[in-house]
Amino acid sequence: MNAERFEELAWAYGGDIRRWPLAVQGEAFVWLQGQERARDVLVEAGSLDAMLNASAPMSASGILRERILASAPKPRPAFQRGVTWFSGAGLAAACAAGIFLGATKASLFMAPAAVSVAQAGHSATHLTPAAATQAVSVSPTRTTTNTAAETAGASATGETAAAPDVYYGGAWFSGLESEG
Amino acid sequence: MIIDPDEALVAAVGRGEPAAIRSFVAAKSQRMMALAGRMLGDAAEAEDVVQETFLRAWKQASGWRPGPAKFDTWMHRVALNLCYDRLRRRREIATDTPPERADESPSADAGMISGETARQVGEALGLLPDRQRQAIVLVHYQEMSNIDAAALMEVSVEALESLLSRGRRALRASLGYMRDV
Numbered sequence: 001m002n003a004e005r006f007e008e009l010a011w012a013y014g015g016d017i018r019r020w021p022l023a024v025q026g027e028a029f030v031w032l033q034g035q036e037r038a039r040d041v042l043v044e045a046g047s048l049d050a051m052l053n054a055s056a057p058m059s060a061s062g063i064l065r066e067r068i069l070a071s072a073p074k075p076r077p078a079f080q081r082g083v084t085w086f087s088g089a090g091l092a093a094a095c096a097a098g099i100f101l102g103a104t105k106a107s108l109f110m111a112p113a114a115v116s117v118a119q120a121g122h123s124a125t126h127l128t129p130a131a132a133t134q135a136v137s138v139s140p141t142r143t144t145t146n147t148a149a150e151t152a153g154a155s156a157t158g159e160t161a162a163a164p165d166v167y168y169g170g171a172w173f174s175g176l177e178s179e180g
Numbered sequence: 181m182i183i184d185p186d187e188a189l190v191a192a193v194g195r196g197e198p199a200a201i202r203s204f205v206a207a208k209s210q211r212m213m214a215l216a217g218r219m220l221g222d223a224a225e226a227e228d229v230v231q232e233t234f235l236r237a238w239k240q241a242s243g244w245r246p247g248p249a250k251f252d253t254w255m256h257r258v259a260l261n262l263c264y265d266r267l268r269r270r271r272e273i274a275t276d277t278p279p280e281r282a283d284e285s286p287s288a289d290a291g292m293i294s295g296e297t298a299r300q301v302g303e304a305l306g307l308l309p310d311r312q313r314q315a316i317v318l319v320h321y322q323e324m325s326n327i328d329a330a331a332l333m334e335v336s337v338e339a340l341e342s343l344l345s346r347g348r349r350a351l352r353a354s355l356g357y358m359r360d361v
Contacts, residue, residue, distance in 0.1 A: 012344035014320065021326050021337075048352050052320055055301035058217030060209040064227050068205050068234045073242070075196035 001027040007041050015046025184250040194242035205234070208252070211322065212259050218317045219263040221306045229262045253328050260314060260332070267310060304354045312347030315340055 006028060013020045017028045032038050184190075189207075192200030212233050216226035236258050237251075244251060305313055311333070318329040319340075330340040 008341065008345055011348050012319075012341040013326075014348075019323075044352075045348075048348055048355070049320070051297060051301055051355050052316075052351070054297040055218075055305070056298060057210075057214030057321065058223050058226055060213040060230065061227070064213070064230060065205055065209050067231055068209055069201065071231070071235055071238065072201045072205070073193070073196040073238050075198060 001031040003035070003037060006031055006035075006038050010041045010045040014049045015042045015044070016049065017042070182246070182248060182250060184246050184252075186251045187246050190241050190244050190251045193238075194244060208237075208255060209234070211252075212255060215256060215259055215317060215322055216263055218302075218305060218321055219260065219313065220266060221302055225266055229259055229266070232262055233259045249331070250328070253324075253332055256318070256322070256324070257332055264310070300355060301351075304351050307354065308347050308350060312343050312350065315343035316347045316351075319344060 001024070009020055009024060009028065017025055017032070020028060032042070189200055189204055193204050209230060212230045213226055216229040216233075217223065220226050220229065233255055237255055240254070241251075249257075305316070308316070314333060315329065318324045318332065319326065324332070326337050326340055330337045333340060333343075335343070
C-alpha cells in the first residue's frame with residue numbers, strides 16, 4: 001500500500017474502508033494509522049458517499065409486484081403428472097384395443113356367409129359388409145351385459161355370445177347379419 | 181464454483197412453489213427497480229425493465245444450474261442489457277436535452293434540501309457516461325463485490341476501479357458546490 005494506491009481505492013470504493021475489497025482492507029487500515037493525508041482522503045470520499053446516499057432508490061410499487069406475481073410460473077402438483085401419464089397410457093390402450101377389435105370385426109364381415117343370431121331374440125337387423133366398414137365404435141363390454149336369455153339363445157344356435165357389438169348410425173347392433 | 185446464496189430459492193421458484201415465488205419477488209423486485217431506476221431515471225421505463233427481467237427469470241429458474249455466475253448477477257445482466265437497449269433508443273431519438281427525471285427524493289417530509297440534493301445527484305448520475313454510471317450503480321448502490329461487478333461488465337477489476345474512480349471524480353466536480361450548502 002502507498003499513498004497513491006490508497007487514494008485510488010478511496011475514489012473507487014468510497015470513504016468507508018469496510019466497503020473496499022476484502023483483499024486490501026487489512027493493508028488499508030494499517031496504512032491509515034498515522035497518515036494524516038489518508039484521513040483527509042477518506043473524509044473527501046465520504047462526503048461524496050453521503051451525497052450519493054441522499055438519492056433514494058426508486059421503489060417497486062405494489063402494482064408492479066402484483067403484475068410480476070401474476071406472471072410467475074404456476075405450481076404443478078405431482079399427482080397431475082401421474083394423471084397425465086395415466087391418461088396417455090389409457091388413451092393409447094383404448095386406441096389399440098379399438099383398432100384390434102375393429103380389425104377383427106372387419107375380417108368377420110369379409111366372410112361370404114353371415115352368421116345368424118335371430119334365434120337369440122334380437123330384432124331383425126342387417127349389417128352388410130360395406131356398412132360394417134363404417135362402424136365407428138366397438139363395445140367389447142356390451143357382450144357382458146347381454147341378458148341371460150340372449151346368452152342362452154346364442155348358445156343354442158352355436159353362435160358365440162361374446163362377439164362384440166357395433167355402434168352404427170346412432171344405435172347398437174349385434175354386429176352380425178340376422179335373419180328375418 | 182461460486183456459492184450462490186439464492187440457489188435453493190431459485191430451485192423452489194423453478195418448481196413453482198408459491199411461497200418461494202413471493203419471497204423471490206419481494207427480495208428481487210426492489211433490487212431490480214433500484215438498478216433500473218438509477219440507470220434510466222424514469223420510473224415507468226424502469227418498471228417495464230423489471231417486469232421483463234422477471235419474465236426471463238421465470239423461464240431461467242427451472243433449468244438453472246449453479247455455475248460461474250450467481251442468479252442475482254445473471255438478473256443484473258439481463259436488466260442492464262434491457263436498460264442499454266432503452267438508452268440506445270433514446271440516443272437514436274437524438275434529443276440534446278437530458279430526459280426528464282422522476283422525483284427520487286425519499287419523501288416530501290425529508291425536507292427541501294435533501295430533496296434537492298437527491299434530484300441533483302440523480303441528474304449528475306444521468307449525465308455520466310453509461311459505463312461509469314453502471315460501475316457506480318453496481319458497486320455503490322447495488323453493493324456488488326468488485327469481482328462480481330467486473331465480471332458482469334466483462335472488464336478486469338483494474339478497469340472497473342478506473343471506471344469507478346473517474347465516475348466518482350466527475351460526480352464530485354458536478355456536485356462539489358453542494359458540500360457548502
